[in-house]
Each structure stands twice: as C-alpha cells, then as structure tokens.
Amino acid sequence: MHIYPDATAVVRDLAPDEPVILNRPQAAARAARFFVEKFPGKSLYAVKANPSPQLLRILFDNGITHFDVASIAEVRLARSAVPEATLCFMHPVKTTRAIREAYHQHGVKTFSLDTVEELEKIIAACSDEQGNPAKDLRLLVRLRVSSEYSELSLASKFGVDLADAGELLQVTRQHCDWLGICFHVGSQAMTPFAYVQALERVRAAIADASVVIDMIDVGGGFPSVYPGMEPPPLEDYFSVIHRHFYELPIAYNAELWCEPGRALCAEYSSLIVRVEKRRGEELYINDGAYGALYDAAHVEWRFPVVALEDDLRDPLEEFSFFGPTCDDADFMQGPFLLPGDIKADDYIEIGMLGAYGAAMKTGFNGFGDAQQVDVADEPMASLYRGDRADPRESDNVVSLR
Secondary structure, eight states: OOSSHHHHHHHHOOSSSEEEEEEEHHHHHHHHHHHHHHHHSSEEEEEEGOHHHHHHHHHHHHTTOEEEEHHHHHHHHHHOOOSEEEEEEEEEEEOHHHHHHHHHHOOOOOEEEEHHHHHHHHHHHOOOOOOOOOOEEEEEEBBBOOOOOOOEESSSSSBBBBHHHHHHHHHHHHSSSSEEEEEEEEOOOOOOOHHEEEEEEEHHHHHHHHHOOOOOOOSSOOOOOOTTTTOHHHHHHHHHHHHHHHTOOTTOOOOOEOOSHHHHHHHEEEEEEEEEEEEEEEEESOOOOTTHHHHHHHSSSOOOOOEEEEOOOOOOOEEEEEEESOOOTEEEEEEEEEEEHHEEEEHEEEEOOTTGGGOOOOOOOOOOOOOOEEEEEEEESOSSOOOOOOGSTTOOOOOOO
C-alpha cells in the first residue's frame, strides 16, 4: 500500500473532489504501546470509537488483546478482524439473540448489565440446549457515576443507582464465575479526579453488597488533545486510578481494567476537505455534521486545522464551517483558525478525527464518500510524543500528582 508523506502530498497527487481520510498507523501503534506499558492493568479498546478493521489489527499487534464491543455487529466485525482477541460485550442492554450468538458462536464470556432483567436474559441466552446455565460467565455490574468532570456526559442512560447496586451485585454473584464492577465517567474527562469520585462510589457499593469482587473496570473517558482542551498527562490518571484501586475491599488477585476509545484512536486519523465557497468568515466545505465532523456541529467540538496551500500569506482569522448538505444544521461554529486569504478550491486538513469522526460518517443527501490513505507524518497533537507543554500550570486544571 502506498504511504504518502503528508496531507500536502495527497492533495498534490489526487486533487480530490471528495474528502480524504488520512490514517496514521504509527500513531495508533504508539498509543497502544503506551497503554499496554503504563496502565496498571488491562486495556480494552472501545470499538465504537473507530471500528476500522485495519485499526483493530494495529492495536492488537501492539498489545491490545481485549476489545469492548457494544453490538452483535461489532462482535462479528472484531471477531473477523482479530480472531485471536478476547471480546467483551459491554453494552448493558442487549437482545437475547445477540447474547446467544456472542456466547455460543463467538466465544464471548464477559457481559455487562445494570438490571436483574438483563441478568436473567444473559443467563437464559447462555444456557445450553438442555437448559443448563453456563458456568464460565464473567459478569460486570455497571454502576452509575457522575460525568461532571467530562466534556460529554454518559451519566443518564446506563448504570444502576448506588442505592440498588448492593442487591444487584449479590444476585449477580450467584450466577457467574467472575464478578466485576464497571462504570464510565463520561467522554474526555479533563481531570483524574473524575475517577476518584467514581471509585469512591464503587467502594460504597462493595461495602453494601459484601460480596467478593474479582475485577474493577474504570471504563473510558481518557482524554485526547484538542484546541482549548489540554488535559493533564495520562500518567496522572493512571497513578490516581492505581492508588484508589488498591484501597478497595476486593479480592487479593482482583484485576483492574480500562476501556479507552478516544485516547487510543484520536491521533489515528485526520481529514482533508476542500473549500467550495467563502462567504465572509464562513467557509463551505465538503464534509460536515452528517460526516466526520458530527462532534464539531452537534457539541461544538473544536478540531485543529491547517491550510494546505503554500500561497496563503494573511494572518490567522476565525472561521466557521458549513457542510455540503442542504440542511441548515450542517454548521460548525468553531472558531477554526485559518489564514485570512483562504478561498474557494483551497484545501484544509482537519486533525484528531480518528475517534468517532470516521465512524459516524453517513450518506445523507448523497454525500459521505471518502477515500482513505495512509500518511507517514505526525498527528497535529499527541499525548504520546513527550513534547507537550505540561498543562498543570493552568489555573483551571486539577492536578493530583
């Protein structure tokens, strides 16, 4: 496969009419090795963040052997892309058919739940033809925790309330070989304290249940770097989690897990778009809210941008984007900083789109095609190169190191 040196080389060679996704296998490999070497437990990749089979293979080859799958489609995809991997079905609400196929056809033993009804569904679906219950289930009770320190909340949809967690843990313990507790502090957690709060709720749930806990899964939420969002070093998160994990009343050989998605794949991809029209400080580009820029439109996420033309001389100015569809909602406020003389037919690279961007592209209004190529240069920002300024000097970042 041809590997381009950078985005500019892609534009010069292809002069593309449609967006082009640039993948950086070396960046994903580096992120995987970082988690494998530095997180004090086992790291599961959250497939929903970017289900690219190429990416799954890269992560597996660099030490990520467990994958968090959230649908039967993801189970099938991951089993095909990385047949040797351990798959964990971590969506708390699943269909009986999905559970049955995952367990009996794809060897999935690990499931999450947050209600007795879901537990009963898992028990029934995993039983053999004679109705004998499975003896090798690994079940995790998902606990609801706060998302107040994260940019995107995941606190309202899933998770058993602390008041009901003890009883659910007791019942679940009777039907599994291995019992864990999992939670999710929300996406892009901007301080390690998010995990401190969550682990204190875990402590209270265990004390109430008085059962043996074999595993704690601190979920995802590990951040990446975006304009205006400079998190502390990931080592700070790992240190805090490790310390509070060992203070829990759990089995002496209990395992610690995490489920990074964004942190493993954000640096994997960027996107080349073309300016189709300029109207003052608004640029009409050929990708948008129904494509890889969903987060830029719907949660006003700011992504790093760079103009790819070598004849632009004006200072940087603030721009907003309109996407290619006929929908007024196809709008990205930004601001995105680009040279003031940018114009129609110029190309822009939008960085840090490996997490959720490529995965959420649709074909709405006939748009959505995007060629994918590999490039050899560095992502626009990185948690893993060791060249970041330490953001802990900022007044609005909590450091627990």
